[in-house]
Amino acid sequence: MSANKLKVVIFLGTVRENRLGERVALFMKKYLEDTDHSVEYLDPKELDLPLLTNPLHFYKDKTTAPVVLRETDVKVRAADAFVIVTGEYNHSIPPALSNLLDYFGSTAYSWKPSGIVCYSPGQYGGMRAAMQLRPLLAELGTLSVSNIFGVPQVDKSIDPDGTPLNDRMERGAKRMIDQLDWHAHAMKNHREKYGTPS
Numbered sequence: 001m002s003a004n005k006l007k008v009v010i011f012l013g014t015v016r017e018n019r020l021g022e023r024v025a026l027f028m029k030k031y032l033e034d035t036d037h038s039v040e041y042l043d044p045k046e047l048d049l050p051l052l053t054n055p056l057h058f059y060k061d062k063t064t065a066p067v068v069l070r071e072t073d074v075k076v077r078a079a080d081a082f083v084i085v086t087g088e089y090n091h092s093i094p095p096a097l098s099n100l101l102d103y104f105g106s107t108a109y110s111w112k113p114s115g116i117v118c119y120s121p122g123q124y125g126g127m128r129a130a131m132q133l134r135p136l137l138a139e140l141g142t143l144s145v146s147n148i149f150g151v152p153q154v155d156k157s158i159d160p161d162g163t164p165l166n167d168r169m170e171r172g173a174k175r176m177i178d179q180l181d182w183h184a185h186a187m188k189n190h191r192e193k194y195g196t197p198s
Helices: 021-034 067-078 095-102 127-140 167-194
Strands: 007-012 038-042 081-086 114-119 149-151
Touching: 007 021, 007 067, 007 095, 021 038, 021 081, 021 114, 021 167, 038 067, 081 095, 081 127, 081 167, 095 127, 114 127, 114 167, 149 167
Parallel strands: 007 038, 007 081, 081 114, 114 149
Antiparallel strands: none
């Protein structure tokens, strides 16, 4: 592994039946791996966390928290950047996504950038959800880069195993990830040299 290889955590934002987000997340995972990133993939359907009652930082003794929470927290804290894959439900953020993000306190996310990948079967590509996701990510301490990678007509753009069906997919991913990498390297270098504010 390259010493400068960035660690990226992908958050998939949906658990719905026949979800289209999985193909988008698989595409992004492969793209990141092919461009020399270390990738962790967090799927709320696999993690199967209940509706939030006790986020991890509510536990006075972290060893009493569920193992899945502690293991996921380690992955989030080790990340240099985050890629958030979101659909759009009723012009808003999928509840499974905000539920998953809210399990971990801002200290797990802070001083690291994020990139938003949004999608929908329609022509707007989930952009209304992306606009609502920006302030949530900012409040968690992971500011999103300016470029949003929107995927309209997602069922015609990526096949179920994550293979892109047009040239736009690679170009769109590259634009956003190039920005994310620049910010992630800059923040990582600064964290390592100066630490973070207390």
